[in-house]
Amino acid sequence: MDAQLAQYLMNWLVLGSIYTLVALGFxxxxxxxxxxxxxxxxxxxxAPFVVLATVQALIxxxxxxxxxxxxxxxxxxxxxxxxxxxxxLDWLVIRRFRNAPAMMALVATVALGTVVRExxxxxxxxxxxxxxxxxxxxxxxxxxxxxxxxxxxxVIGVSVLMVAVLFMVMGHTRLGVRIRAxxxxxxxxxxxxxxxxxxFAVTFFIASAxxxxxxxxxxxxxxxxxxDFGVQLGLIGFSAAVIGGLGSMQGAILGSLLIAGIDTLVQxxxxxxxxxxxxxxxxxxxxxxxxxxxxILGKPIMVKV
Amino acid sequence: MTRNNLTRRGVIGAFGVAAAVALxxxxxxxxxxxxxxxxxxxxxxxxxxxxxxxxxxGFLLAIEQANAxxxxxxxxxxxxxxxxxxxxxxxxxLKLVNDPEVVAxxxxxxxxxxxxxxxxxxxxxMPLIVWGAIxxxxxxxxxxxxxxxxxxxxxxxxxxxxxxxDVLGAxxxxxxxxxxxxxxxxxxxxxxxxxxxxxxxxxxxxLPVGTTDFRAALTKIKxxxxxxxxxxxxxxEAGILRKxxxxxxxxxxxxxxxxxxxxxxxxxxxxxxxxxxxSYPAAQSNPRLDQMHADYTARGFAExxxxxxxxxxxxxxxxxxxxxxxxxxxxxxxxxxxxxxxYDGVLGTTTFDETGQTQVPVEIEIKVxxxxxxxxxxx
Numbered sequence: 001m002d003a004q005l006a007q008y009l010m011n012w013l014v015l016g017s018i019y020t021l022v023a024l025g026f027x028x029x030x031x032x033x034x035x036x037x038x039x040x041x042x043x044x045x046x047a048p049f050v051v052l053a054t055v056q057a058l059i060x061x062x063x064x065x066x067x068x069x070x071x072x073x074x075x076x077x078x079x080x081x082x083x084x085x086x087x088x089l090d091w092l093v094i095r096r097f098r099n100a101p102a103m104m105a106l107v108a109t110v111a112l113g114t115v116v117r118e119x120x121x122x123x124x125x126x127x128x129x130x131x132x133x134x135x136x137x138x139x140x141x142x143x144x145x146x147x148x149x150x151x152x153x154x155v156i157g158v159s160v161l162m163v164a165v166l167f168m169v170m171g172h173t174r175l176g177v178r179i180r181a182x183x184x185x186x187x188x189x190x191x192x193x194x195x196x197x198x199x200f201a202v203t204f205f206i207a208s209a210x211x212x213x214x215x216x217x218x219x220x221x222x223x224x225x226x227x228d229f230g231v232q233l234g235l236i237g238f239s240a241a242v243i244g245g246l247g248s249m250q251g252a253i254l255g256s257l258l259i260a261g262i263d264t265l266v267q268x269x270x271x272x273x274x275x276x277x278x279x280x281x282x283x284x285x286x287x288x289x290x291x292x293x294x295x296i297l298g299k300p301i302m303v304k305v
Numbered sequence: 306m307t308r309n310n311l312t313r314r315g316v317i318g319a320f321g322v323a324a325a326v327a328l329x330x331x332x333x334x335x336x337x338x339x340x341x342x343x344x345x346x347x348x349x350x351x352x353x354x355x356x357x358x359x360x361x362x363g364f365l366l367a368i369e370q371a372n373a374x375x376x377x378x379x380x381x382x383x384x385x386x387x388x389x390x391x392x393x394x395x396x397x398x399l400k401l402v403n404d405p406e407v408v409a410x411x412x413x414x415x416x417x418x419x420x421x422x423x424x425x426x427x428x429x430x431m432p433l434i435v436w437g438a439i440x441x442x443x444x445x446x447x448x449x450x451x452x453x454x455x456x457x458x459x460x461x462x463x464x465x466x467x468x469x470x471d472v473l474g475a476x477x478x479x480x481x482x483x484x485x486x487x488x489x490x491x492x493x494x495x496x497x498x499x500x501x502x503x504x505x506x507x508x509x510x511x512l513p514v515g516t517t518d519f520r521a522a523l524t525k526i527k528x529x530x531x532x533x534x535x536x537x538x539x540x541x542e543a544g545i546l547r548k549x550x551x552x553x554x555x556x557x558x559x560x561x562x563x564x565x566x567x568x569x570x571x572x573x574x575x576x577x578x579x580x581x582x583x584s585y586p587a588a589q590s591n592p593r594l595d596q597m598h599a600d601y602t603a604r605g606f607a608e609x610x611x612x613x614x615x616x617x618x619x620x621x622x623x624x625x626x627x628x629x630x631x632x633x634x635x636x637x638x639x640x641x642x643x644x645x646x647x648y649d650g651v652l653g654t655t656t657f658d659e660t661g662q663t664q665v666p667v668e669i670e671i672k673v674x675x676x677x678x679x680x681x682x683x684x
Contacts, residue, residue, distance in 0.1 A: 004525075004527065004528040007524045008524055011518075011521055011524060015518065126354075128350035128351050128354060128388070129350075129352060129354055130352050130544070130569075132544075132572055132573050132575060147553070147554045149552060221517075221518070222518060222545055223548040223573070223575075224517065224541065224544060224548075226352065232515065232517075264521045267521035267525065268521055268524070268525055272510070272511065274516075274521070274522050275484050275511045277512075277521075
């Protein structure tokens with residue numbers, strides 16, 4: 001029973017960590033740009049495909065098969081590439097809605113998500129089919145009689161590290177100050193010689209690169225990736241950000257842990273809970289929106305007149 | 306750059322049109338037979354694409370062979386994708402019934418898709434032979450247009466449950482499945498047959514199609530002391546489930562029916578696939594089936610034969626046989642003729658019962674993954 005409890009806790013923490021990496025992007029982008037970037041999940045899931053393609057390219061050219069270096073290198077390539085994809089999407093589409101009502105940007109990003117999905121499907125060989133995705137780390141350690149994959153510990157560790165780095169950057173660097181200044185009021189920031197467009201690009205890069213790590217972990221944790229996995233990942237990441245309070249990074253973490261917790265708890269305790277796992281997660285979203293529309297840690301949104 | 310590409314494509318397109326125009330008259334001269342179309346719907350994209358593609362090739366093969374012979378019509382096969390999605394399937398069905406040249410169709414590997422398109426075919430009185438979907442509900446409705454050449458999931462689950470109790474020696478089985486008609490049908494059928502044999506069901510977890518994380522359900526199963534897992538869903542989820550099952554150290558057999566009897570399952574689950582067992586209609590051998598295997602290889606399709614190739618091949622053969630006898634004008638007579646047929650094909654002699662279900666007897670055998678391959682284990 002203790003082993004079982006430990007296993008549930010492990011499942012919860014890993015899921016929560018993966019969701020956090022995606023939810024952070026939603027929160028960051030909303031906080032800085034007032035944009036709900038609905039294609040964020042799809043952009044994140046581009047990363048595992050870049051990893052697969054890069055590994056294949058590396059193995060067929062320079063590196064021997066089963067080389068761990070290929071996987072590590074491919075992940076690095078994917079994180080940077082997806083960060084740039086985020087910047088590119090902003091430059092191509094989202095920046096055109098900077099001064100438009102929020103609804104327009106939202107609809108545009110929903111459409112953008114479909115475009116990203118279908119591009120993967122069309123251009124990745126046999127893109128409609130699920131692709132096996134390797135475990136980043138295969139071995140596991142045993143505590144008592146509970147096998148704990150090192151990969152799970154790695155996911156949790158990297159997520160904690162990413163969160164720490166993000167807080168450090170936002171709170172203690174010149175870049176962080178600039179990002180926060182633009183988030184506060186982009187016009188005043190401009191008067192302080194900060195170029196908002198440059199800050200937007202950097203924010204998109206950070207959010208998409210962190211999301212890419214989430215996407216890679218998601219695929220690796222499932223063992224499989226398919227072009228449309230970004231839909232669910234995005235929806236859950238978005239819900240987590242909403243529960244915690246859009247724009248609040250602490251909120252994104254809290255929301256992710258709550259959603260993953262409900263998911264695990266419902267399946268563990270309710271008979272036939274598995275069929276309704278998402279129902280309960282989204283019920284929580286509704287509940288939070290009714291009781292505290294700005295999210296648990298969010299500040300009330302004031303409409304500027 | 307863009308403009309260049311467009312121009313190039315335009316040039317290629319123009320060549321295509323020119324070639325078609327140049328070839329067309331000779332084609333018409335060669336064949337003054339009336340032209341008809343037959344429809345095929347199946348999952349040729351998505352997680353179950355290998356099943357759909359194999360069946361589609363069986364369909365095309367049967368048509369090509371008829372066209373090459375002295376069949377009274379020139380047949381064109383219209384193959385459409387349902388992507389395992391009911392909505393897409395209905396779209397494809399509407400396309401077929403609204404094409405006046407399409408006489409009849411065969412369709413579907415996924416039961417939820419078949420259940421969604423059947424009313425469409427029924428409304429337009431177009432005969433539909435189901436080549437792969439195995440939910441009992443499909444023939445229970447007894448629509449006059451619908452017949453099926455595959456056994457139902459009852460036919461596959463019963464021997465599996467009996468085998469699990471008698472041969473495998475399972476006492477306490479955990480059921481995992483998806484929430485679709487197919488998955489829920491499997492879960493119910495296996496539970497019924499297994500408890501009839503005196504077995505116990507440790508737990509039942511139905512997860513939506515598209516689930517990527519089974520760990521919570523698996524952790525519960527691990528704590529329940531189940532001695533086997535029955536999975537009632539299809540390929541992608543089966544692969545993910547098996548991989549995660551072995552990962553959390555739940556080393557008990559996974560069993561199921563033909564829904565994930567596919568090489569793709571092994572590709573997805575990797576080493577974890579070893580030892581997975583499914584029940585599958587035993588390979589009959591008859592000269593016609595051997596001939597079809599040979600023809601399939603000789604034709605050189607891009608995709609290998611799938612377990613459902615032969616069903617689609619015979620379903621098409623049945624359509625061709627009745628169209629030859631009854632003609633194409635009276636769809637109701639066509640549907641009636643299909644039900645009344647006694648057809649000698651690659652599956653044996655197919656006849657249909659009063660609900661349109663095939664009466665070809667099925668023998669089930671157990672397939673197991675060994676060294677990364679599905680091999681026959683026997684009963």
